[in-house]
Amino acid sequence: MMPSRPSKSRPRTLARRAVTSLAALSVAALLASCAGGSGSAGSGAGDAVTLWGITSDQEETVDPSVADWNAAHPDAQLEATYFEGEAYKSKIRTAIGAGAGPSVIYNKGGGTLQSYVDADKVLDLSDALGDDLDRFLPFALDPVTFDGAVYAVPMKAVAPVVLYVNEDVMDAAGVESPETWDELLVAVEKLNAAGVAPFALAGAAKWPELMWLEYLADRIGGPEVFDAILAGEADAWSHPAIIQANEMIQDLVEAGGFADGFASVTTDSSADAALLYTGKAAMLLQGTWVNNTFREQAPEFAENSLGYLPFPTVDGGTGDPANIVGNPTSYFSVSADATEAQQAVAIDYLKTGLWDEPFVDRLIEANQVPPLADIDDTIADLPDAAFGETVYQMISDAPNFQMSWDQALEPGQAQEMLTNLDRLFNLQITPEEFSTNMNATL
Known part of the structure; x- marks a missing residue:
């Protein structure tokens, strides 16, 4: 379950102007x-x-x-x-x-x-x-x-990205749900030794890979990293947080962090979610919409074995661990x-x-x-009230909710980003080459 966090708020000032x-x-x-x-x-x-x-x-x-x-x-x-x-x-x-x-x-x-x-x-x-x-x-x-x-x-509805966990698989492998990146890497090693894929990933769709870069870049450098990209600042894609995040992604790929053949797994029929609820993978980074998939396709799993938690922290990172990404x-x-x-x-x-x-x-x-x-009481009426209350706490308390980069960027740049990110996950380009290619789109 999501740990409780102190309430936070931030002012919103809207300049009112008529254009018609x-x-x-x-x-x-x-x-x-x-x-x-x-x-x-x-x-x-x-x-x-x-x-x-x-x-x-x-x-x-x-x-x-x-x-x-x-x-x-x-x-x-x-x-x-x-x-x-x-x-x-x-x-x-x-x-x-x-x-x-x-x-x-x-x-x-x-x-x-x-x-x-x-x-x-x-x-x-x-x-x-x-x-x-x-x-x-x-x-x-x-x-x-x-x-x-x-x-x-x-x-x-709102749809942040959370880390889903098959608690039965984790328990059988003697693995705790990771709260830090170092703990995540330890979990990967233990799960591989137990013959279980650490993470499910629908690599064929490309956009699920983006969730990893979004969270890592934020945990390492905070929201200002992507703000610079969005503003079109020169060489913004070469920010050290972007390069470090992509190095960590490739380290995870090389460590066997994702299910074999992840590059061909699609989101059609929720194939990535199925890897989790059938016990073939231990964890899945995906949007909150997948919770209903679990409830519909594997209700017993959703009721008894499904856990969810925030994305892990990164040692030395300056991003607030309460920040979230998604839609x-x-x-x-x-x-x-x-x-x-x-x-x-x-x-x-x-x-x-x-x-x-x-x-x-x-x-x-x-x-x-x-x-x-201010709809806390209403959220309690969700069919899965525990999950709903967790999500509502996340979005209410988050200092920053970063919109998915492929939606925030203009369509041409977004497509180029997904293409290069997919090549990065498949170890076809280096983190530096990713940044060079993306700087050319600014």
């Missing part, structure tokens, strides 16, 4: 005009208020929310369309570029949203939502805040190409419809942790 005439118009008046206004070249046909999202993110939570909204607003209907992840990425880029995107745009914040902001394709929601933004934990708005303005609203959440933005009437309906939905009590209840029933402040 929307703030000066009455939402009620715009809602009235929505039923009979003129058509628009963007955001769908006519004055339809369209919402695009991802199938996997909508089924249990957002889709019922849209249905509730439509039942209560016969003259301000939302038309929701959902896509598979990869199909959505290409479709939304094309649509937004042509000024024909949906009124409500699903995104993950970070570099992709920054490109929309730079192209004036999404609205600054700071004034329109005002104090309603204060309902969210501060970290949830960080990936969608640019120059003090907020361009999106959270629309799903703060996903988001909805409002299209700047939509008509004022469409924008008004979209904003009113995000303000009053999305995060209503039934929506929060659906997240809780789905065993997901909302990125909302």
